[in-house]
Amino acid sequence: MLYLVGLGLHDEKDVTVRGMEAIKGSERVYLEAYTSILGVGKERLEAFYGKEVVVADRDMVEMDSDEILRDADKVDVAFLVVGDPFGATTHSDLLLRADALSVPYTVIHNASVMNAVGALGLALYNYGQTVSIPFFTDSWRPDSWLERVRENLRLGLHTLCLLDIKVKEQSEENLARGRKIFEPPRYMSVPCAISQLLSLLEEEGQTPAEASSDDAVALNPATTLAISASRVGAPSQRFVSGTLEELSKLDEEAFGGPLHSFVIVGRRFHALERDFAVRWAVDKDNWNQVSNGVYKVRD
Amino acid sequence: MLYLVGLGLHDEKDVTVRGMEAIKGSERVYLEAYTSILGVGKERLEAFYGKEVVVADRDMVEMDSDEILRDADKVDVAFLVVGDPFGATTHSDLLLRADALSVPYTVIHNASVMNAVGALGLALYNYGQTVSIPFFTDSWRPDSWLERVRENLRLGLHTLCLLDIKVKEQSEENLARGRKIFEPPRYMSVPCAISQLLSLLEEEGQTPAEASSDDAVALNPATTLAISASRVGAPSQRFVSGTLEELSKLDEEAFGGPLHSFVIVGRRFHALERDFAVRWAVDKDNWNQVSNGVYKVRD
Incomplete structure (x- = not known):
């Protein structure tokens, strides 16, 4: 067997x-x-x-x-x-x-993180497709995952973003020469992932109005909520909630060691979920203001 | 603690x-x-x-x-x-x-079933929102879940359908009289869920052409693939794959005892997934024909 x-x-x-x-x-x-x-x-x-x-x-x-x-x-x-x-x-x-x-x-x-992410308190029923965010390189800035995030946001759904890990990878040179020499492992952090996201939005020349007639999918960094989850299920597990902008400004230390992931919050977001996640907020007042004002959470 | x-x-x-x-x-x-x-x-x-x-x-x-x-x-x-x-x-x-x-x-x-459903071989990344299908009653035929299935299908995504369970429920009469007498537990079966689905489609007066300009979301019973999963994770676990029509014609015994769930397959469906699930097909030839002809799976 x-x-x-x-x-x-x-x-x-x-x-x-x-x-x-x-x-x-x-x-x-x-x-x-x-x-x-x-x-x-x-x-x-x-x-x-x-x-x-x-x-x-x-x-x-x-x-x-x-x-x-x-x-x-x-x-x-x-x-x-x-x-x-x-x-x-x-x-x-x-x-x-x-x-x-x-x-x-x-x-x-x-x-697996696919269901343990429920610990953030957002109903698993309201998650759309999960995306993986790959490391940018000098010549390759993959962005197909961003459209998938937007597909979810258009439906009001949350997106679990899993972050790239590079284990036992060879450099291009070592690969070309057939040398079994491996690079040190790399694990993408939440600030790295969000800075890649913000740079894609900047490239789009994005303002909420231009990007989409639907504000919910515009991914405005100041009014889009996210919750990070580091080392889910470990004793050192840590969650941080805030706007994309707030999370992007934190040091990597705020999230601790790998593995990192985060969730972009969709509009199917409820009062109990707001109150559950405010406990981990970078700025509790702002979390509640954006929840109530932008996400229209009603008590 | x-x-x-x-x-x-x-x-x-x-x-x-x-x-x-x-x-x-x-x-x-x-x-x-x-x-x-x-x-x-x-x-x-x-x-x-x-x-x-x-x-x-x-x-x-x-x-x-x-x-x-x-x-x-x-x-x-x-x-x-x-x-x-x-x-x-x-x-x-x-x-x-x-x-x-x-x-x-x-x-x-x-x-939980939310991640163990991966055992069907469809990539978890390509699932959209999960739905719960409630029992119809004489006076209440809830259908909001059907629109959610279609939201997923429009994006090519699979839908995990969880089926109603009624445990420790009171009849309306016992509830009104405050009698703590409970009905026997009921667990929705796959044929029951699919027959409810087909009856909603019939009510819509549905033909593929009328229902949607997008054939993928029309939910044509003869050309929509699904995979049932009963008792996931138990030794008696059973999977059955086929079109909605094929699954609806099977007896409950084909699925065994509760709990039942099933997945409606979206168009992000690949050759390896087809070959993995054909092993449980009601009709293997038809599974492959619909996969290749309707879902456009390419080897």
Whole structure:
């Protein structure tokens, strides 16, 4: 049996009891380590599970999945994924390959940021599509995610913005020369993401009036509310709420270490949600003023 | 400390190790039992956790939260929620009340159907807002959710449809007479939900051409794909894929017992997703034909 086990959000104790049993009973244990990171290293996992854990990078999962699946029709193999096994990536390729090899599989679910973001107090029903914000480079400033944010805003929906992580990436030069030398990992911070957003809006020559006849989708930095969520599910978890402008002016230290994400608040926003999130506001008075004046929250 | 502990999707072993520790260390343990159900009774939880579990109905959580929070500034209290604590309901009221009483709280996340639906293989990024489909009554046929499905479809997005559950409901007569007599629980099935959907479409006098100039949002029963998910995360979990018409013609037995949900597939639908879901198709040839011909999936 192949067990796809979600590890949850933070450390070795976020695995479920069922997941733990599957790991302990497995002959081999792999850890998928390219779409997200835990707050702890694999040594902590190995000590807690009492099992050697093999880190599987993208190359291994995509090119060498038969090694992961080897003998899994006869013995149990666990494939660990930070968050939920279907969160960032569906791992459908691996499961279809298991089917082709007549290897049965079982999925053991866990929390991922996709549902744990509910901790911000905004109803999950009122979220639209989730976007990923990639790092800008000197020559590439991807902006397709911005249109998706606006599609959500037009419907009054919130947008969960997940921020780029670069793990085990090669420089262009090392890639061209086939050198397996990897850059240090990089994790996008909330101020970096929001400054990229503001620079795209500036490029558009944006004023609320020009950008859209619909003020809700104009993304005016002074009147668009957002809530950041750092290290969701960890003891050091931190939430900060404010306008885009307010959040952009904070130092990275205000959010703490990675991983960061944030939510752009849509107009389906209610009094209880305002009151829940005001507790983390950069400026409580302004949070309430924008909520009531611009978002038209009614008590 | 108040611990809000997500129990996950199915049984007593779906709690996380961290959640289990919080429960074992708590002086009182409550189980929120009105927004979802586990696959097992509270006796199984009590035996596994070694703790008495008090079932908290909506009245208790909403009217008597101070009893739940009693002394929680001095001792640990666990409040258990099926799925994730912020899945179906945010429980913001309870947490704000905790704040007001200076009771610190910690949330221990878990999987909910909102993210575990990823197991269907459709990228979670391409889901729009989630809808709840309520039971029709003789005098009330709510349809606002249908417009939300269409908002998603216009953007090419999938819709997770959660189906009504009626637990501890009173008949109008018993409610009027103040009799605390409760109706047997009811759980909406996929065929019931889809037949309600089809009857709303019929009322609209719908043909694809009339309903919308955009064929993708017309919800033509013969050419709209859907995937049902019953008892997600349980060993008896079952997925069925097909057109709305195909799913509506199946018996309830094809889906098994509650809880049921289903996804209406939007046009952001890819070859790997088609190939992943064809394994559960009512009619594999038709699934592939509609995927390729109507949804324009390209290999």
